[in-house]
Amino acid sequence: MEALGLNLGYLLVQILNFAIVFVVLRAWVYKPIVNVLENRKKKIAQSLEDARKAEEARQNAEAEAAKIIDEARGKAKDIVREAAEQADLTAKDIIEKAKQRAKEIHQEALAEAGEEKNRILADMRGQVAALAIAAAQKLIGSALDEKRQKALVDEFFSGVKGGKIVVLEGEGFEGETVLVSSALPLTEAEKKVLEKDILKRSKGEPEVNFAVDPTLLGGLTIKVGDKVYDYSVSTQLAELGNMMN
Amino acid sequence: MVADNTLATPEKPKKKWRYGVNRWFVLLFIILGVFANRAFSPILPHIQLPAERYSHTPLLTLPVIGDFYWTNTLTAAVLVDLILLIIALVVRKALNSGKQVLEGFAGAVEAFLEMIYNLTESTAGHHAKKIFPYFATITLMVLVANWMELIPGVDSIGILEPSSHGYPVESFLGFAETLVKGEGAGHEGSTYTLIPYVRTLSTDLNFTVGLALISVFMTQVIGLQARGVNYLSKFFNVKGLFSKPIFGVIDFGVGLLEIVSEVSKILSFSFRLLGNIFAGTVLLFVIGSLVPVFAQSMFLMLEFFVGLIQAVVFGMLTMMFMAQATHGH
Amino acid sequence: MDKEAARLIGAGIAMIGAIGGGLGIGVLVSGAVQGIARNPEASGDIQTNMILGIAFAEAVAIYCLVVALLILFVI
Numbered sequence: 295m296e297a298l299g300l301n302l303g304y305l306l307v308q309i310l311n312f313a314i315v316f317v318v319l320r321a322w323v324y325k326p327i328v329n330v331l332e333n334r335k336k337k338i339a340q341s342l343e344d345a346r347k348a349e350e351a352r353q354n355a356e357a358e359a360a361k362i363i364d365e366a367r368g369k370a371k372d373i374v375r376e377a378a379e380q381a382d383l384t385a386k387d388i389i390e391k392a393k394q395r396a397k398e399i400h401q402e403a404l405a406e407a408g409e410e411k412n413r414i415l416a417d418m419r420g421q422v423a424a425l426a427i428a429a430a431q432k433l434i435g436s437a438l439d440e441k442r443q444k445a446l447v448d449e450f451f452s453g454v455k456g457g458k459i460v461v462l463e464g465e466g467f468e469g470e471t472v473l474v475s476s477a478l479p480l481t482e483a484e485k486k487v488l489e490k491d492i493l494k495r496s497k498g499e500p501e502v503n504f505a506v507d508p509t510l511l512g513g514l515t516i517k518v519g520d521k522v523y524d525y526s527v528s529t530q531l532a533e534l535g536n537m538m539n
Numbered sequence: 540m541v542a543d544n545t546l547a548t549p550e551k552p553k554k555k556w557r558y559g560v561n562r563w564f565v566l567l568f569i570i571l572g573v574f575a576n577r578a579f580s581p582i583l584p585h586i587q588l589p590a591e592r593y594s595h596t597p598l599l600t601l602p603v604i605g606d607f608y609w610t611n612t613l614t615a616a617v618l619v620d621l622i623l624l625i626i627a628l629v630v631r632k633a634l635n636s637g638k639q640v641l642e643g644f645a646g647a648v649e650a651f652l653e654m655i656y657n658l659t660e661s662t663a664g665h666h667a668k669k670i671f672p673y674f675a676t677i678t679l680m681v682l683v684a685n686w687m688e689l690i691p692g693v694d695s696i697g698i699l700e701p702s703s704h705g706y707p708v709e710s711f712l713g714f715a716e717t718l719v720k721g722e723g724a725g726h727e728g729s730t731y732t733l734i735p736y737v738r739t740l741s742t743d744l745n746f747t748v749g750l751a752l753i754s755v756f757m758t759q760v761i762g763l764q765a766r767g768v769n770y771l772s773k774f775f776n777v778k779g780l781f782s783k784p785i786f787g788v789i790d791f792g793v794g795l796l797e798i799v800s801e802v803s804k805i806l807s808f809s810f811r812l813l814g815n816i817f818a819g820t821v822l823l824f825v826i827g828s829l830v831p832v833f834a835q836s837m838f839l840m841l842e843f844f845v846g847l848i849q850a851v852v853f854g855m856l857t858m859m860f861m862a863q864a865t866h867g868h
Numbered sequence: 869m870d871k872e873a874a875r876l877i878g879a880g881i882a883m884i885g886a887i888g889g890g891l892g893i894g895v896l897v898s899g900a901v902q903g904i905a906r907n908p909e910a911s912g913d914i915q916t917n918m919i920l921g922i923a924f925a926e927a928v929a930i931y932c933l934v935v936a937l938l939i940l941f942v943i
Binding site: 810811813814815817818821848849851855856 | 931
Binding site for chain 2: 297314323327
């Protein structure tokens with residue numbers, strides 16, 4: 295031991311020396327520095343945590359915003375679709391109404407036109423009668439009694455004489471509806487006479503309608519059920535033509 | 540011409556060959572070294588393991604220990620203490636200044652200690668606060684003690700003492716004397732050896748054994764503090780002695796071997812440090828006397844790293860043994 | 869053979885043991901460098917452990933050196 299220089303006294307001195315340095319360094323250097331390090335570590339951990347939280351909040355906000363935008367988009371889409379549907383419906387409605395209205399106008403116009411035609415034909419009846427008489431005067435050479443002429447003409451057109459239908463001689467009707475067609479519109483008086491006569495002849499009480507067909511030229515056709523009594527001038531002319539042939 | 544100058548792209552400054560200052564300093568010192576060697580050629584000093592005493596009369600006599608001489612390694616120990624105290628004062632002042640970030644030397648010490656602390660924490664976990672002071676103190680103290688051998692004058696300025704196997708003395712500059720090469724051996728009284736004022740602290744076995752004792756002893760203390768009586772079961776493993784007929788006895792024997800291992804740690808610690816640094820100083824002596832010019836500078840650099848590595852290894856092994864003691868098996 | 873010559877020879881023989889330390893350090897550093905080359909990210913841990921291992925391996929060589937120095941300067 296002595297050769298190695300190992301000595302209890304020196305050993306103790308060195309150990310105590312270390313102890314002194316240890317105590318001083320621990321008090322002056324290690325404890326403050328460890329505190330500083332711990333504080334720094336804590337602060338770093340705190341800031342990392344804060345950053346993480348902020349990041350989380352940001353992501354949440356982003357997700358929220360995305361959700362809101364999505365919702366808004368969906369709502370907007372719904373609204374647009376509804377509006378389009380509404381518009382379609384409205385448009386269809388308007389078109390339907392317009393069509394309806396157009397049809398109505400068309401029908402009104404048709405009815406008006408028919409009425410107008412009837413009126414014109416009624417007006418024409420007088421003129422036709424005058425023309426026919428004038429032509430007959432020229433043809434016969436003598437003037438007929440004016441009143442008689444008129445009666446003739448009326449009879450020609452309406453087939454009614456003395457409160458009876460001239461063309462129907464002792465015949466009876468059977469049927470629900472009766473359609474009376476004439477070349478020119480009949481007067482109200484004539485219509486009444488016709489109706490009365492038809493009712494008198496028919497069994498039951500059929501409904502009597504009147505129609506105008508200029509192609510008949512004169513006389514009447516009476517359609518009862520499926521039977522047609524044709525006393526029109528055009529048919530008589532055709533029969534006359536057949537006979538002559 | 541003016542337009543040309545403004546349009547021309549600025550030329551990159553060519554790196555000129557410069558005759559740097561430092562290389563000439565190195566060359567100058569080498570030449571000076573050659574002349575110095577011609578004037579006073581270096582000698583291989585007398586090498587001995589025990590620390591040299593300044594005087595032959597004891598400083599004081601204690602009852603149990605005996606005579607107490609003041610040695611040159613004790614002077615080195617005092618110097619190491621002073622350096623460490625100055626470092627502590629500087630760091631303390633910097634810490635008390637309230638700055639968040641330490642600057643300069645204190646910052647360097649703080650960075651070093653932080654590295655050590657993080658290493659301790661990653662190894663020892665929550666026991667780090669208890670272990671860290673030992674790790675840091677041993678590392679710093681050994682580091683300063685090791686690096687002291689690099690200082691010029693340490694190991695080379697001292698008292699001349701008459702010796703039978705020494706060298707003749709020659710005076711120079713009027714007030715100093717130096718040993719010179721020469722055939723003076725055998726003439727008692729005319730040859731001398733040098734007793735340096737300061738010798739590297741780590742080359743004193745008392746220092747290394749002292750540190751090793753503290754390290755191993757505090758390892759046991761920390762193990763006991765951390766694990767209580769359970770820590771002793773590492774040495775006296777009586778758990779399986781009666782339950783397991785053969786292996787229990789083997790475990791008990793292994794436990795007893797742990798005691799041997801703890802003792803061998805003291806030897807290992809102390810002789811590792813002493814051997815490295817003592818060999819380093821001897822190496823510097825030998826190289827300095829064989830190739831006096833320039834070669835020793837390279838070995839000074841080597842010793843710089845050896846000193847650092849030995850300091851870190853001493854501290855780190857202490858820390859690891861302490862961490863193991865807290866964990867248990 | 870006088871005592872001085874025997875001392876010097878003994879010191880030289882004692883240093884033969886340094887072979888073991890040198891081999892150990894060589895194997896150790898080779899392994900550590902391979903480890904760092906394969907996994908450069910772990911270089912910090914590997915270096916720390918390598919230096920510790922070198923310290924252990926070197927201790928053997930240092931014991932030889934101490935013995936040699938003891939023979940030379942103490943005995």
